[in-house]
Amino acid sequence: MAVPGGDAVRRLQAFIVEHQLEITTAPPEPGLGGHEGVVLVVSAPQNPALRITVFDEYGDARPDNPALCLALLNMQFRELGNAGGEMGRWAIAEGLDPAAAKTQTAFAQNQAAHAAFLAAYGPIPDVVSDLDWQLNAGPAQALRGLR
Template identity: 80%
Template sequence: MAPPEAVRRLRAFLAEHGLEIAVGPADSDLGGIDAVVLIVSAPQRPDLRITLFDEYGDARPDNPALCLALLNMQFRELSDAGGEVTRWATAEGLDPAAAKAQTAFAQNEAAHAAFLAAYGPIPDVVSDLDWQINAGPAQALRAW
């Protein structure tokens, strides 16, 4: 059986850029109980580290397409925050005044800019509603 369109598009993006995604623990002092770090690697490029909040436990190293979709969701969160740490931290359930939250935000902003400059935008194949109700592309990505 062929993978669904969302899976194909994300896999094609990974292959086109030679991207690999590893999953690591986030700083335990950050305060987010579901925080993880995605480490994006590609040949002849510096690694990028992005902290995200994986409330459904989806970040799995054996499913890079799903990790790429999670990364895209974090990048959308950053864009929604409009460069304001308070908006981002509040949306993520963090204390905006905490130094660790401010550091994570600054690192994510820098990684987002570097990712876009190197690879362009990630295909946006999963809506927030699909994530929440585990429907359509979200369900397909979780199954592959």
């Protein structure tokens, strides 16, 4: 019997292996706001490390679960895309103050990291919907269950 979300997990794990990615976590910039902020640090041989601030309202960012972190990273990249390059839209979606200098810096850094990630690795498999995250269903549940 197939595990619900198992294909999503395999696709994310294959992406990590293919690109030899290592994903670690770091605290966000002090004063950024958003109590769920965390920085994902993505590194691989022959490529510079990238730092991307994500807003992890469910506490999913765990360095011992790189597939789950990769899915979180993809969600942040989707948020950037949904903002259409508008920092204010992104800030409001993330619950940040659009007028704060640290918010503007985080947006610019995430935009640059997103472009660098795409250039180095291509798009992340988009396998977890927002609804799956919210309901802890299918792929989200499978990813959260990895140990």
